[in-house]
Amino acid sequence: MLAYDVVVVGAGGAGMMAALSASEDESLKVACISKIFPTRSHTGAAQGGINAAMGYRDSTDSPEKHFKDTVKGSDFLADQDAVEFFTTKMPEVISELDYYGVPFSRDGNGNIAQRPFGGASSPRTCYSADKTGHVILHSIYEQCLKKEVDFFDEWFLLSLVVEDSSFTGLVVMNIKTGEIVPIKAKSVVIATGGFGRIYWNRTTNALNMTGDGTAACFNIGIPLKDPEFVQFHPTGLASTGVLLSEACRGEGGYLLNKDGERFMARYAPEKMELGPRDLVSRSIETEIKEGRGFGEGMDSYVLMDLRHLGKKKIMERLPQVRELAMEFEGVDMLEEPVPIRPSCHYMMGGIHVINPETLSTQIEGIHAAGECACVSLHGANRLGGNSVADVVLFGKYAGIGARETAHRRSYGSETKLNQEAQVWNKKFETIRNKKTGKNIVDIRNKMAQTMWDNVGIFRKEEEMATALKEINQLIKDYKDTYIGDPAVRYNMAFVNYVEIGNLLDLAKGVVMAALNRKESRGSHSRGDYQTRDDANFLAHTLVHKRENDDYELEYIQVKITKYQPEERKY
Amino acid sequence: MEKFIFRIHRYDGTTKWVQEYQFPYEENKTVLWALTKIKDEIDPTLNFTSACRHAICGSCGVRINGTSYLGCKTPLDEIIETFDSKMLTFEPLKNYDVIRDLVIDWKPKMKKLKLVKPWLIPTEEGSVEKGFKQTEQEFSKIASPTDCILCGVCTSECGQLNVNDGVYLDPFILNKAYRFALDSRDGSSNEHIQPVLDNELWKCIHCMQCVTNCPKGIPLTDQIAYLRKTTMKMGAKDNQGARHAYAFYDDVKKVGRLNEMMLPIKTDGMVKTIGKRVPMAARMVYKGKINPLHMPKKVNGIEGIRKIYKYAQEVSK
Numbered sequence: 001m002l003a004y005d006v007v008v009v010g011a012g013g014a015g016m017m018a019a020l021s022a023s024e025d026e027s028l029k030v031a032c033i034s035k036i037f038p039t040r041s042h043t044g045a046a047q048g049g050i051n052a053a054m055g056y057r058d059s060t061d062s063p064e065k066h067f068k069d070t071v072k073g074s075d076f077l078a079d080q081d082a083v084e085f086f087t088t089k090m091p092e093v094i095s096e097l098d099y100y101g102v103p104f105s106r107d108g109n110g111n112i113a114q115r116p117f118g119g120a121s122s123p124r125t126c127y128s129a130d131k132t133g134h135v136i137l138h139s140i141y142e143q144c145l146k147k148e149v150d151f152f153d154e155w156f157l158l159s160l161v162v163e164d165s166s167f168t169g170l171v172v173m174n175i176k177t178g179e180i181v182p183i184k185a186k187s188v189v190i191a192t193g194g195f196g197r198i199y200w201n202r203t204t205n206a207l208n209m210t211g212d213g214t215a216a217c218f219n220i221g222i223p224l225k226d227p228e229f230v231q232f233h234p235t236g237l238a239s240t241g242v243l244l245s246e247a248c249r250g251e252g253g254y255l256l257n258k259d260g261e262r263f264m265a266r267y268a269p270e271k272m273e274l275g276p277r278d279l280v281s282r283s284i285e286t287e288i289k290e291g292r293g294f295g296e297g298m299d300s301y302v303l304m305d306l307r308h309l310g311k312k313k314i315m316e317r318l319p320q321v322r323e324l325a326m327e328f329e330g331v332d333m334l335e336e337p338v339p340i341r342p343s344c345h346y347m348m349g350g351i352h353v354i355n356p357e358t359l360s361t362q363i364e365g366i367h368a369a370g371e372c373a374c375v376s377l378h379g380a381n382r383l384g385g386n387s388v389a390d391v392v393l394f395g396k397y398a399g400i401g402a403r404e405t406a407h408r409r410s411y412g413s414e415t416k417l418n419q420e421a422q423v424w425n426k427k428f429e430t431i432r433n434k435k436t437g438k439n440i441v442d443i444r445n446k447m448a449q450t451m452w453d454n455v456g457i458f459r460k461e462e463e464m465a466t467a468l469k470e471i472n473q474l475i476k477d478y479k480d481t482y483i484g485d486p487a488v489r490y491n492m493a494f495v496n497y498v499e500i501g502n503l504l505d506l507a508k509g510v511v512m513a514a515l516n517r518k519e520s521r522g523s524h525s526r527g528d529y530q531t532r533d534d535a536n537f538l539a540h541t542l543v544h545k546r547e548n549d550d551y552e553l554e555y556i557q558v559k560i561t562k563y564q565p566e567e568r569k570y
Numbered sequence: 571m572e573k574f575i576f577r578i579h580r581y582d583g584t585t586k587w588v589q590e591y592q593f594p595y596e597e598n599k600t601v602l603w604a605l606t607k608i609k610d611e612i613d614p615t616l617n618f619t620s621a622c623r624h625a626i627c628g629s630c631g632v633r634i635n636g637t638s639y640l641g642c643k644t645p646l647d648e649i650i651e652t653f654d655s656k657m658l659t660f661e662p663l664k665n666y667d668v669i670r671d672l673v674i675d676w677k678p679k680m681k682k683l684k685l686v687k688p689w690l691i692p693t694e695e696g697s698v699e700k701g702f703k704q705t706e707q708e709f710s711k712i713a714s715p716t717d718c719i720l721c722g723v724c725t726s727e728c729g730q731l732n733v734n735d736g737v738y739l740d741p742f743i744l745n746k747a748y749r750f751a752l753d754s755r756d757g758s759s760n761e762h763i764q765p766v767l768d769n770e771l772w773k774c775i776h777c778m779q780c781v782t783n784c785p786k787g788i789p790l791t792d793q794i795a796y797l798r799k800t801t802m803k804m805g806a807k808d809n810q811g812a813r814h815a816y817a818f819y820d821d822v823k824k825v826g827r828l829n830e831m832m833l834p835i836k837t838d839g840m841v842k843t844i845g846k847r848v849p850m851a852a853r854m855v856y857k858g859k860i861n862p863l864h865m866p867k868k869v870n871g872i873e874g875i876r877k878i879y880k881y882a883q884e885v886s887k
Binding site for chain 1: 582598609610620621629643669673684687688698699705719750
C-alpha cells in the first residue's frame with residue numbers, strides 16, 4: 001500500500017505551501033495530491049492582491065490595524081486569536097514569497113507596491129499588477145519542483161478513513177487510469193478550496209470548486225463551521241459571473257446606477273466604493289430591486305466606470321482586467337463602463353479547525369487550510385486581499401503542524417482503508433455501468449437554481465425552507481442517478497458525479513445553518529431579521545453530520561480577545 | 571436552423587475515432603461553452619479539461635482545424651469567420667501524449683521543464699526574512715514572461731517540436747528560463763541559460779507560430795533571440811547556431827547579401843560540409859538551382875546597410 005508521512009490534498013496556494021513546509025523536514029515522505037494539474041488551481045484566479053501590513057506605502061500601518069480591520073470586516077465573528085496570529089505573521093510571509101521569486105509590482109523605493117482595498121484603513125494590499133494569485137501560485141509550484149515534492153496530478157480524493165476513531169489514511173482515484181487506491185498516512189492537510197459551485201454558474205469560482213475535502217471531513221464527523229456565510233463579490237461580469245477584480249474599486253472605479261449616480265453615497269458615504277464586499281453587494285442588489293439598475297430580472301446589472309482613471313493607469317495597473325472585460329463582456333473599459341453584478345465568490349465557512357497555529361481539527365492527524373477550512377479568520381465576511389494571504393500563511397502553518405503530527409504518530413491499520421477502497425471500487429463499477437435513472441446535470445442545475453433563488457444575497461425564512469425541501473429531494477434523487485460513461489480511464493463524468501454529491505451535502509449545511517441564524521451579520525442578510533443579534537448569535541455555527549445522515553446544529557463561542565463587538569459602519 | 575457541426579477526435583486509451591456532434595448555432599459563445607454543452611447535454615463520455623473560464627488557469631487548450639486555441643477565451647464567431655464554416659474539427663493539443671479525447675498529459679513536460687532550474691536562485695542581496703529590493707524597471711522586465719499560464723498552446727504550435735526528437739525545449743520552458751535569467755533577484759542566469767543552450771536552443775526556426783497563438787501575447791521569439799545573444803556573450807560562439815548567425819551577420823555587412831555557397835562551410839566547417847552537403851549541392855548545381863562560381867558583389871547602397879548596423883549597435887548599447 002502507498003504510504004506517506006504527510007499527504008497534502010489540493011495543490012493550490014494552501015496545499016503547495018503546506019507541501020513545501022512539510023518537505024522542509026527531509027526525514028519525512030510528503031505527497032501532494034490534486035485532481036487537476038497544480039497550476040490550474042483557483043488560487044491563480046485571485047487578481048487584486050494579498051494583505052500584509054508592510055507599511056511601505058503608509059508607514060502608519062501596522063499588524064494591529066490589519067487585525068482591527070479584519071475583525072470589523074468579519075462583523076465580529078472572526079476568532080481574534082486567529083486574526084492576531086495571522087496579521088502578525090503576514091509581513092514575514094510576504095518577504096518569504098519575495099524570496100521565492102514572486103514577481104511583485106514595486107514602488108519607487110524598490111519595495112513591494114501596495115494598494116488600497118475594500119474595508120482596509122490603510123493601503124496594505126501587495127500586488128503583482130492584477131495577476132497576484134497567478135504569480136504566487138506559479139512561484140510556489142516552482143519551489144515545490146525545486147524541493148522535489150512528490151506530486152500526484154489528477155488524483156481525486158474520495159474519502160478519508162478513520163478506524164477506531166484514529167485517522168489512518170485516504171482513498172483516492174487516479175483519474176488517468178481509473179484505479180482506486182488507499183494511501184496510508186500519518187497526517188493529512190486538506191487544502192481543497194471552497195464550494196462556490198453550489199450556485200453552479202452564478203459564481204466566480206472555477207468549475208471544480210466543489211468542496212471535496214470539506215465534504216470528506218464532514219462525512220467522518222468533523223463539523224462544518226459557519227457555512228451560511230457566503231461571500232458574493234460585488235463585481236462579477238454581468239453576463240457570465242466571471243470576476244472583475246476588486247482592484248477596480250481599489251484604483252478608484254465608480255459604481256453607477258442607471259441615473260448615472262454614484263449610489264454608494266447612500267450606503268457608505270465615507271468609504272463609497274471602497275466599502276466591504278457584503279455591503280457593496282447588497283447595495284448593488286438594492287439598487288436593482290428598487291428599479292435603478294439596467295436590464296430586467298436575471299439580466300439586471302449596474303455599471304463600473306473606470307474611464308476617469310485614464311488610459312495610462314488602466315494599462316499599467318489593470319491590464320488583465322481590461323482584457324477580461326473585453327473578452328468576456330465585449331466592453332473596453334477605456335471607452336465604456338462595464339456591466340457588473342454580484343456573483344458568489346467565497347465561502348467563509350468550512351472545515352472546523354480548532355487550532356489556528358497548527359490548523360488541526362478535532363481528529364488527530366487531520367489538518368485543513370485555505371478556503372476549505374474555517375479557522376475562523378474571516379468570520380461573517382472576508383476582506384478583499386485576505387484570502388491569498390490566508391492560503392499562503394495558514395497553508396504554511398498547516399504544513400508545519402502536519403509535520404509535527406506525523407512525528408508523533410505512526411502508521412495505522414490497513415483494514416478499513418482496504419475496505420473503503422473496495423466500497424469505492426464497487427461504487428465506481430455500479431455507477432459507470434448504470435443505464436437509467438435521474439440525470440446528474442439536472443440535479444446539479446436544480447441545486448444551483450434553488451440556492452441562488454432562495455439562499456442568495458437576501459434571505460428569508462420561507463424561501464430558505466423551500467430550498468431545504470428541494471435540496472433534500474435532490475439528495476434523494478442523487479441516489480438514483482446515472483452518469484452515462486462506462487469508461488474506466490479518465491472518467492470525468494464519474495468525478496463530476498462525486499463532486500455533485502459533495503456539493504449537495506454542503507449545500508444542505510449552508511441552508512440549515514442560514515435558516516437557523518435568525519439575524520443579519522456580515523454576508524448573511526435576512527429580510528425577516530434585519531439586525532445583528534449578539535445576544536443570541538455572536539457564535540459560530542457547527543453543522544454535524546450524524547451516522548444516519550441527519551444534520552445537527554450546535555453553536556460555539558467566538559474567541560474575543562481585544563475588540564468588543566460594536567456597530568459596524570463604513 | 572443554423573447549426574454547429576463539431577468533428578471531435580476521440581481516444582479511449584486504445585482506439586481512436588472521429589465523432590460528429592450537431593447542435594444549434596448560438597451567437598456570442600465561446601469554444602469552451604460548446605464543449606461543455608456537448609458534455610452536459612449530448613455526450614457525457616466526451617472528455618476535456620477546463621477550470622477557471624477566464625484565461626488564467628490554462629486548462630482548456632485545444633486544436634481547431636489544426637490551430638491551437640485557449641477554449642474559454644476564444645469566441646466561436648471568430649473561429650467561424652476564420653475558417654468560413656460552422657463545421658469544425660477538434661483535436662487535442664499537438665506534441666503531447668494524449669490520455670483520453672482532448673485530455674493531454676503534462677507530467678513528461680514537467681520533467682523537461684526542470685532542466686532549466688525553473689525557480690529563483692536568489693542573490694545574496696536578499697534574504698528569506700527581508701525579501702529583496704527591486705526597481706520598477708527591473709520588475710517590468712519580468713512582467714510579461716510571468717503572464718505564462720502553461721496552457722501549452724505554444725508547444726502545440728511549435729514548428730521545431732513537430733519534427734524534433736524531443737530534445738528541443740518547449741517554448742514555455744524557454745520562457746521560464748528567460749524569466750529567471752532576467753530577474754534582478756536571481757544570481758545565476760547561467761544556470762538557467764546553459765541547459766537551454768545544451769538542449770538545441772538554436773533550432774528554433776522562427777516560424778512565429780508560438781507568438782502568434784499565445785493567448786497571453788508573450789513575445790517568445792524575442793526571448794529566444796535574447797537567450798541566443800546571451801549565450802554568445804557567455805562565450806558560446808563556436809557552435810553551429812552561433813556560426814550560422816555570424817555567417818549571415820558578416821556577409822550582409824560586407825556585401826549586403828548572403829553568400830549561399832559559403833554559408834554551410836561557415837556554419838558546419840569544410841569537412842562536415844563536404845561529407846553532408848556536397849551530394850545535395852551537386853544535385854542543385856545540376857538542376858541549375860545554384861551557381862558555384864557566383865560570388866555576390868556589393869549591393870547598391872551598401873553604405874546604408876552599414877549605417878543600419880551601426881545604428882543597431884548603438885541602440886542595443
